[in-house]
Amino acid sequence: MKKTTIWYWIFTGLLAALMTMSAIPDIVYDPQAVQMVHDHLGYPLYFLPLIGVAKVLGAIAIIVPGFPRIKEWAYAGFVYDIGGAIISSIAVGDPVANWSPLILGLVFIALSYIFYHKKLKLESAGTKKYN
Numbered sequence: 001m002k003k004t005t006i007w008y009w010i011f012t013g014l015l016a017a018l019m020t021m022s023a024i025p026d027i028v029y030d031p032q033a034v035q036m037v038h039d040h041l042g043y044p045l046y047f048l049p050l051i052g053v054a055k056v057l058g059a060i061a062i063i064v065p066g067f068p069r070i071k072e073w074a075y076a077g078f079v080y081d082i083g084g085a086i087i088s089s090i091a092v093g094d095p096v097a098n099w100s101p102l103i104l105g106l107v108f109i110a111l112s113y114i115f116y117h118k119k120l121k122l123e124s125a126g127t128k129k130y131n
Contacts, residue, residue: 001122008115015108016059019078024057026052041088051081062112071116078109 025033026048037043057075061067082105090097 001119001126004115004118004122008112008119009116011112012062015105015112016063018108019055019059019081023055025053026055032081041092043088049057052083055081064114068120075109075113075116079106082106082109 024030029045029048033048034045037048038045041123054077058077061070061074082102086099086102086106088103
């Protein structure tokens, strides 16, 4: 159980950090974020703070203990966010070098999610064992 918990927190911490760090430029309308999301990809300006706040809320949701349904929604939202970013980059003709680093985000999501469910299963088995 201890190893599973450690791996869960490593990948969840990395995922939460990644999503929070990518949210800050969106929330504060950083000129590079505006150029990329609005000018290059063609999304409306109101999309920036919307997606930025959603990323921060999702990062909080996966870090705070409990609330399993909200965690599931947060993981799904992260997949939509990063998957959408990859698809958007491909759609505007960006080279692979521009969007391939985003795959690391999908890896963090998958590993955090896998270890989250392993941890839940172990906790559930431990509770049943002593009841």
